Amino acid sequence: xxxxxxxxxxxxxxxxxxxxxxxxxxxxxxxxxxxxxxxxxxxxxxxxxxxxxxxxxxxxxxxxxxxxxxxxxxxxxxxxxxxxxxxxxxxxxxxxxxxxxxxxxxxxxxxxxxxxxxxxxxxxxxxxxxxxxxxxxxxxxxxxxxxxxxxxxxxxxxxxxxxxxxxxxxxxxxxxxxxxxxxxxxxxxxxxxxxxxxxxxxxxxxxxxxxxxxxxxxxxxxxxxxxxxxxxxxxxxxxxxxxxxxxxxxxxxxxxxxxxxxxxxxxxxxxxxxxxxxxxxxxxxxxxxxxxxxxxxxxxxxxxxxxxxxxxxxxxxxxxxxxxxxxxxxxxxxxxxxxxxxxxxxxxxxxxxxxxxxxxxxxxxxxxxxxxxxxxxxxxxxxxxx
Ligand SMILES: *Cc1c(COP(=O)(O)O)cnc(C)c1O
Numbered sequence: 280x281x282x283x284x285x286x287x288x289x290x291x292x293x294x295x296x297x298x299x300x301x302x303x304x305x306x307x308x309x310x311x312x313x314x315x316x317x318x319x320x321x322x323x324x325x326x327x328x329x330x331x332x333x334x335x336x337x338x339x340x341x342x343x344x345x346x347x348x349x350x351x352x353x354x355x356x357x358x359x360x361x362x363x364x365x366x367x368x369x370x371x372x373x374x375x376x377x378x379x380x381x382x383x384x385x386x387x388x389x390x391x392x393x394x395x396x397x398x399x400x401x402x403x404x405x406x407x408x409x410x411x412x413x414x415x416x417x418x419x420x421x422x423x424x425x426x427x428x429x430x431x432x433x434x435x436x437x438x439x440x441x442x443x444x445x446x447x448x449x450x451x452x453x454x455x456x457x458x459x460x461x462x463x464x465x466x467x468x469x470x471x472x473x474x475x476x477x478x479x480x481x482x483x484x485x486x487x488x489x490x491x492x493x494x495x496x497x498x499x500x501x502x503x504x505x506x507x508x509x510x511x512x513x514x515x516x517x518x519x520x521x522x523x524x525x526x527x528x529x530x531x532x533x534x535x536x537x538x539x540x541x542x543x544x545x546x547x548x549x550x551x552x553x554x555x556x557x558x559x560x561x562x563x564x565x566x567x568x569x570x571x572x573x574x575x576x577x578x579x580x581x582x583x584x585x586x587x588x589x590x591x592x593x594x595x596x597x598x599x600x601x602x603x604x605x606x607x608x609x610x611x612x613x614x615x616x617x618x619x620x621x622x623x624x625x626x627x628x629x630x631x632x633x634x635x636x637x638x639x640x641x642x643x644x645x646x647x648x649x650x651x652x653x654x655x656x657x658x659x660x661x662x663x664x665x
Pocket of ligand 1: 361363386459462484494
């Protein structure tokens with residue numbers, strides 16, 4: 280007989296079952312939501328671990344963190360009320376004057392936050408061209424660096440950064456590497472395995488997948504003083520994820536693998552269809568063999584490449600805006616990683632002064648029928664260009 284005693288179920292199975300959750304008292308296969316803001320002490324007047332007050336965390340949030348830690352292969356994960364509050368906690372924990380190296384163009388909210396801290400004299404900031412490892416290395420070497428920030432794939436042009444190479448650059452300089460891999464969730468990209476010290480995801484996006492909460496998560500291979508500091512920032516700023524939202528996140532993550540499989544397959548179909556199209560100047564999608572980041576992305580995304588892409592349309596800026604306006608299946612909305620496909624004219628959304636191509640449309644490809652998505656873009660393009 281085969282010995283099955285050491286067989287571990289796959290991540291797919293464990294995530295679909297929220298780590299084989301069964302409630303002790305009732306046998307419920309779905310966790311209850313505990314909304315308490317405060318918890319009574321026990322008969323000895325001791326605090327009942329692990330919860331004390333809302334800002335310390337709660338059961339549903341810890342459950343969601345355990346699922347993400349499993350996905351990431353992490354020692355620990357911490358969930359915040361948004362991706363931005365998670366990112367801010369990392370920036371906030373840096374000592375005054377710390378040198379941070381980050382992409383010149385990246386997710387606009389994080390960039391704005393880094394620039395604000397730099398303007399206020401809290402940190403010093405150097406930049407590099409996303410995906411350019413030589414420029415990254417030069418920026419890190421130019422002065423004593425505390426933190427290297429990479430985003431891969433990188434908004435909104437989806438440049439790919441080699442996480443292992445960036446980790447080496449950071450570690451050789453005594454710096455930590457944070458990898459924002461929101462565009463490719465941890466079921467396809469495990470940044471810690473490639474050497475990142477902190478893996479960061481806006482869980483608003485693929486992890487939740489239903490565009491109905493905001494959440495952010497940090498995961499680490501090793502805990503320690505810096506991790507305790509970040510947890511303390513979360514507590515004192517009151518940015519822990521709410522139990523209701525954690526419950527929604529747990530429900531969303533049960534279908535993470537299925538959703539992401541379909542998003543990736545759809546994105547590949549859309550990218551191939553519009554690559555070389557008469558109305559399209561370029562398709563930025565690491566899944567295309569011609570894309571400069573293709574080879575690294577293939578390794579880093581388990582061959583799946585993700586559901587995010589951008590297209591630069593020919594013609595005028597107004598033509599590009601019209602394509603977004605004329606779509607009937609794609610929603611003209613910001614955000615990404617949901618089951619529904621979204622299209623947005625990045626320049627309108629990120630505002631004047633942000634370096635983005637004026638004819639760039641960012642597409643978040645959902646789980647709909649791929650032909651419907653292709654047809655929708657075709658009709659919007661021909662209407663906009665006529
Ligand atoms: C959305 C996003 C964030 C910010 O997350 P929120 O949950 O919106 O606060 C950070 N980085 C990337 C790449 C994102 O897409």
